[in-house]
Amino acid sequence: MEADFWHRKWANNETGFHEGEANALLVKHFGRLSIPEGGRVFLPLCGKTRDIAWLLSQGYRVAGAELSEVAIQQLFDELGTEPEVSAAGNLTHYRADKIDMFVGDIFQLSGNLLGQVHAVYDRAALVALPDSMREVYTSHLMDITGRAPQLLITFEYDQELMDGPPFSIRDGEVRQHYRNHYRLTQLERKDVPGGFKGQCAARESAWLLT
Numbered sequence: 001m002e003a004d005f006w007h008r009k010w011a012n013n014e015t016g017f018h019e020g021e022a023n024a025l026l027v028k029h030f031g032r033l034s035i036p037e038g039g040r041v042f043l044p045l046c047g048k049t050r051d052i053a054w055l056l057s058q059g060y061r062v063a064g065a066e067l068s069e070v071a072i073q074q075l076f077d078e079l080g081t082e083p084e085v086s087a088a089g090n091l092t093h094y095r096a097d098k099i100d101m102f103v104g105d106i107f108q109l110s111g112n113l114l115g116q117v118h119a120v121y122d123r124a125a126l127v128a129l130p131d132s133m134r135e136v137y138t139s140h141l142m143d144i145t146g147r148a149p150q151l152l153i154t155f156e157y158d159q160e161l162m163d164g165p166p167f168s169i170r171d172g173e174v175r176q177h178y179r180n181h182y183r184l185t186q187l188e189r190k191d192v193p194g195g196f197k198g199q200c201a202a203r204e205s206a207w208l209l210t
């Protein structure tokens, strides 16, 4: 998707992907990553997800990459935290205690700038990207995180019935991106209640990549 697409979504408050509370699959399965106490978790394409507040409440540190400054300003407002803001190459770095948010294109984020992370939590990131960008994204993500273990959440539905995002990603595609680099375990697969936009049935999967 073009950057303008997402900037428009945030400007018009069309953020149907945003959940009002921490994602149930995150809460249920995050422990499977076995990351150290106080470990640092990277959330690519993080929006202003409530998952960040949940991870902080569990004692983890968080880092994120997000195109929209509007999203990151709302995130800090909702966390009730005043960030320090500085330039970081082509990105803008919003920093607070235990939080580093890099605003701009994730493909401009280097491993050096990001720093060490113990895990990646990808919810609505891989599925937000069109087919043509997903291979580049997964390679870049592994590159900048040193192939840190991942909890990945994907959706699957009949792509003929609805345009993405979110895009439908079959199990085979998840395996194709990651099987040479991780051991993959599908932890859970469940129906999305009511399907997507009342248009089609959909299933949500949680994957553990170790």
Ligand SMILES: C[S@@+](CC[C@H](N)C(=O)[O-])C[C@H]1O[C@@H](n2cnc3c(N)ncnc32)[C@H](O)[C@@H]1O
Residues within 6 Å of the ligand: 006, 007, 017, 018, 019, 044, 045, 046, 047, 048, 049, 065, 066, 067, 068, 071, 104, 105, 106, 107, 123, 124, 125, 128, 165
């Ligand atoms: C579907 S939303 C998911 C947000 C969040 N993960 C959640 O679960 O609520 C995808 C987000 O990715 C951001 N985004 C899209 N392309 C990006 C890019 N190239 N670099 C950084 N962020 C990007 C969008 O602005 C949007 O907030």
